Amino acid sequence: MFSKVLIANRGEIAVRIIAACRELGVATVAVHSEADRECLHVKLADQSVCIGPASSEGSYLNVSSVMAAAEITGAEAIHPGYGFLAENAHFAEVISECGLTFIGPTADAIRLMGDKAQARRSVAAAEVPVVPGSERALASRDEALDLARVIGYPVILKASAGGGGRGMRLATRDEELRAAFDTARSEAEKAFGDDSVYLEKYLERPRHIEFQVLADSRGRVIHLGERECSIQRRHQKVIEESPSVALTPELRAEMGHAAVAAARAAKYLNAGTVEFLLAEDGSYYFMEMNTRIQVEHPVTELVTGVDLVKEQLRIAAGEPMSIPKRRQVVATGHAIEFRINAEDPTTFAPSPGRITHLSLPGGPGVRVDTHLYSGYTIPSHYDSLMAKLLVWGEDRDEAIVRGRRALEMFRVEGVKTSIPLHLKILDEDDFRAGRLSTHFMDRYAQ
Amino acid sequence: MFKFDEICELIRLVASTGVAALEIDHGGSKLRIDGVPSVVFADAPAAAAAAAAAPRPAAGPAPGSAEALAAADEGLHWVASPIVGTFYRAPNPDAEPYVKVGDIVHEGQTLCIVEAMKLMNEIESDVAGTIVKVLPDNAQPVEYGERLFAVRPA
Numbered sequence: 001m002f003s004k005v006l007i008a009n010r011g012e013i014a015v016r017i018i019a020a021c022r023e024l025g026v027a028t029v030a031v032h033s034e035a036d037r038e039c040l041h042v043k044l045a046d047q048s049v050c051i052g053p054a055s056s057e058g059s060y061l062n063v064s065s066v067m068a069a070a071e072i073t074g075a076e077a078i079h080p081g082y083g084f085l086a087e088n089a090h091f092a093e094v095i096s097e098c099g100l101t102f103i104g105p106t107a108d109a110i111r112l113m114g115d116k117a118q119a120r121r122s123v124a125a126a127e128v129p130v131v132p133g134s135e136r137a138l139a140s141r142d143e144a145l146d147l148a149r150v151i152g153y154p155v156i157l158k159a160s161a162g163g164g165g166r167g168m169r170l171a172t173r174d175e176e177l178r179a180a181f182d183t184a185r186s187e188a189e190k191a192f193g194d195d196s197v198y199l200e201k202y203l204e205r206p207r208h209i210e211f212q213v214l215a216d217s218r219g220r221v222i223h224l225g226e227r228e229c230s231i232q233r234r235h236q237k238v239i240e241e242s243p244s245v246a247l248t249p250e251l252r253a254e255m256g257h258a259a260v261a262a263a264r265a266a267k268y269l270n271a272g273t274v275e276f277l278l279a280e281d282g283s284y285y286f287m288e289m290n291t292r293i294q295v296e297h298p299v300t301e302l303v304t305g306v307d308l309v310k311e312q313l314r315i316a317a318g319e320p321m322s323i324p325k326r327r328q329v330v331a332t333g334h335a336i337e338f339r340i341n342a343e344d345p346t347t348f349a350p351s352p353g354r355i356t357h358l359s360l361p362g363g364p365g366v367r368v369d370t371h372l373y374s375g376y377t378i379p380s381h382y383d384s385l386m387a388k389l390l391v392w393g394e395d396r397d398e399a400i401v402r403g404r405r406a407l408e409m410f411r412v413e414g415v416k417t418s419i420p421l422h423l424k425i426l427d428e429d430d431f432r433a434g435r436l437s438t439h440f441m442d443r444y445a446q
Numbered sequence: 447m448f449k450f451d452e453i454c455e456l457i458r459l460v461a462s463t464g465v466a467a468l469e470i471d472h473g474g475s476k477l478r479i480d481g482v483p484s485v486v487f488a489d490a491p492a493a494a495a496a497a498a499a500a501p502r503p504a505a506g507p508a509p510g511s512a513e514a515l516a517a518a519d520e521g522l523h524w525v526a527s528p529i530v531g532t533f534y535r536a537p538n539p540d541a542e543p544y545v546k547v548g549d550i551v552h553e554g555q556t557l558c559i560v561e562a563m564k565l566m567n568e569i570e571s572d573v574a575g576t577i578v579k580v581l582p583d584n585a586q587p588v589e590y591g592e593r594l595f596a597v598r599p600a
Binding site (some may be wrong): 034049050051052053059064065067068069071072073389 | 529530531532562575589590591592593
């Protein structure tokens with residue numbers, strides 16, 4: 001095991017990594033920007049180094065500053081957390097060139113999974129289902145029509161150069177597709193200066209189902225079950241849970257197998273997440289692989305009892321994962337995570353500021369991962385996640401009841417929080433019945 | 447007890463706002479900072495801070511106290527490290543330091559080296575004046591924004 005690890009991150013995930021290091025007897029180095037001198041991870045780490053100004057570009061995203069901090073403190077390995085440099089292949093490369101260890105996958109795996117088209121090709125070659133579509137630009141309207149008849153309506157046209165919804169057109173039958181093809185092309189031309197469009201099967205109310213995987217240097221790759229993250233707003237997850245009510249044991253086994261195949265295709269090492277879209281008819285499609293520890297990893301920890309961050313450290317140190325070989329990872333009970341953000345619960349506007357009073361919930365089945373303390377000022381330079389409230393129950397109903405009481409016992413004064421939003425979601429019939437899709441949050445959209 | 451940093455911050459506040467004096471009574475520790483230099487420069491900030499933190503009557507300037515520090519630090523320019531790294535006073539272990547206390551430096555003159563990732567970054571003075579203090583020890587790690595030199599501008 002390493003004797004000293006530098007944490008190239010801030011906030012709650014830095015605190016989470018410090019916890020894992022302490023339990024393994026590993027010394028920690030916190031890095032921080034000028035705006036984060038009072039952040040909890042700086043206070044809890046064994047050493048700290050100020051690496052730059054408040055702006056992330058000059059500090060948490062600055063590879064040479066992070067490396068210089070590792071150098072002056074004698075750290076042997078660097079944990080990137082999530083966000084910032086976590087999925088930066090160059091960073092992983094520099095770390096190994098300097099003779100240190102990156103706690104994560106190889107630079108090659110990061111690069112492969114970071115390129116959407118390449119990732120799609122490599123997992124498809126491993127027989128993992130991908131969303132049916134043209135993959136490349138369509139030459140003509142007739143080609144679009146032929147393909148749509150093969151894969152089945154509805155279909156969506158997307159600009160090859162695009163993003164942000166521009167150049168996207170939905171079609172449910174031939175006549176619509178004929179008209180949409182020309183509109184999508186001219187929109188794409190106007191928006192991106194490139195009129196090429198491709199076509200994909202459109203999933204109407206998909207669920208976001210992701211599988212946690214772990215791979216060690218002994219060639220062992222396992223999955224630790226799914227997390228349902230369908231409740232999201234602008235691709236930001238709001239509530240995550242495990243298990244998903246939508247998965248039968250057979251489907252779980254099949255998707256888990258696909259997740260392991262996707263990880264193997266990337267010669268994956270360490271912790272990662274394979275994201276799928278699950279259609280209402282039970283068909284599922286690979287979306288992408290996240291080559292890092294994720295915000296919602298504690299959901300899996302609560303139902304499996306596996307400490308994922310400690311496993312990350314063991315794997316990076318060249319040790320085998322600590323889960324006994326012949327033991328299947330068994331999930332028990334039900335876990336839900338609520339992301340508590342410093343934001344207005346109705347307008348979603350960020351609400352940085354000073355925490356004047358804080359009282360955290362506890363009791364059976366409650367876990368809070370946070371960097372908050374009373375008197376702490378949440379800076380405006382970084383994301384608004386201030387705490388993750390997790391609850392565990394024997395079943396989903398108990399987890400929901402426990403979630404409600406824990407949210408009610410979570411007291412923060414000084415900033416606005418998303419707690420009222422979570423309480424509102426818990427009251428929704430659709431949520432209680434588990435009728436979820438990635439459109440769930442549309443009902444609150446501004 | 448007032449911390450040294452806090453006292454420095456208050457001195458800067460007094461200097462920048464131009465108020466005549468600032469008096470604080472905090473947990474039995476009393477501190478008074480006059481906006482107009484009333485004592486000639488004293489180069490003993492540590493002693494001054496200790497004196498300032500000790501409980502004493504509020505009124506009246508005391509020699510060697512915060513007022514002296516205020517005067518000592520007033521008008522000083524701090525050269526801070528623009529990067530994380532290791533501080534070196536000389537270009538190589540056998541060479542003379544780039545600068546010593548009392549040296550007169552011009553703007554753009556190299557004051558030291560901060561080594562980061564095997565790169566020797568020469569740190570230049572951004573002001574002309576006299577070196578009053580060298581803060582880190584040679585070969586000591588320094589953080590981003592850490593004060594390296596105090597320069598009294600010419």
